[in-house]
Amino acid sequence: MESSFNSSNGSKNPLVAALWITKQTKQMNSWTKEELSRLTDTDDLHISPFREDGKTYGTATWIWSVVVDDVLYVRAYNGQKSRWYQAAIRQKAGRISAAGMTKEVIFEPVNEQSNERVDNAYRRKYKGSAYLDSMTGDRARSATLRVVPR
Numbered sequence: 001m002e003s004s005f006n007s008s009n010g011s012k013n014p015l016v017a018a019l020w021i022t023k024q025t026k027q028m029n030s031w032t033k034e035e036l037s038r039l040t041d042t043d044d045l046h047i048s049p050f051r052e053d054g055k056t057y058g059t060a061t062w063i064w065s066v067v068v069d070d071v072l073y074v075r076a077y078n079g080q081k082s083r084w085y086q087a088a089i090r091q092k093a094g095r096i097s098a099a100g101m102t103k104e105v106i107f108e109p110v111n112e113q114s115n116e117r118v119d120n121a122y123r124r125k126y127k128g129s130a131y132l133d134s135m136t137g138d139r140a141r142s143a144t145l146r147v148v149p150r
Contacts, residue, residue, distance in 0.1 A: 029106075029148055031072060038099035040067045040125075047074060047147075049087035049094035049107065057095055058087050064135060065098065065147075066121035072147040073110065073118045077131065079139035088145055096147060103149050110144040118144055 031039065039045070046060035061084045065074045076082035088094060088107040095104050110118070119136045126132050134140060 029150065031067075031070065031149060035099075035101065035103075035149075036067050036070055036072075038101065039065065039072055042099035045074065045096055045098035047084055047088070047094065047096050049084055050091040051087065052091075054091060054093075058084065060097065064122065064126060064131075066118060066125055068114070068117045068121045073114075073121070074145050074147055075118075075122075075135055075140045076143035077134060077140055079143045082143060085143045085145070093150065106148045106150050108146040108148060110146055114146075115141050115144055 043064075044062070045065040046062050048057040048060045050056065051058050063074050063076070063084075065072060067073070076085035078085075080086070089109065092108075093104070093106050095102060097103075119141070122135050123132065126135065129135075
């Protein structure tokens, strides 16, 4: 018996189609190598979580960012009390502008295990900055987000 299922990749096998769709979704929700390179090198990331209406972008805030294992991370200098951080947690989405590109993104809280690697990336990227100790301290660490393109 032949299935009538047909994915956009042309397969009639539902398992093959599901794997293809998963791969396509992952590619859409991942940074390209070029984007990661640009994000790694830039120091001009501006973050704009959605406002309460879920449609209007908040005021862009300049923040530090790092890339670890092909994932973009940001932190709030003022910790969880930061207005942009609270909006990002509440709305879970918004946009960033950095390195000449603007991207619609999703914000995801980070678990404690990831924070050590993020700390080390901050230390490498921002070595010598007077703000580094604050950005790797408990207050900022508690407000670390993963930024995923959507």
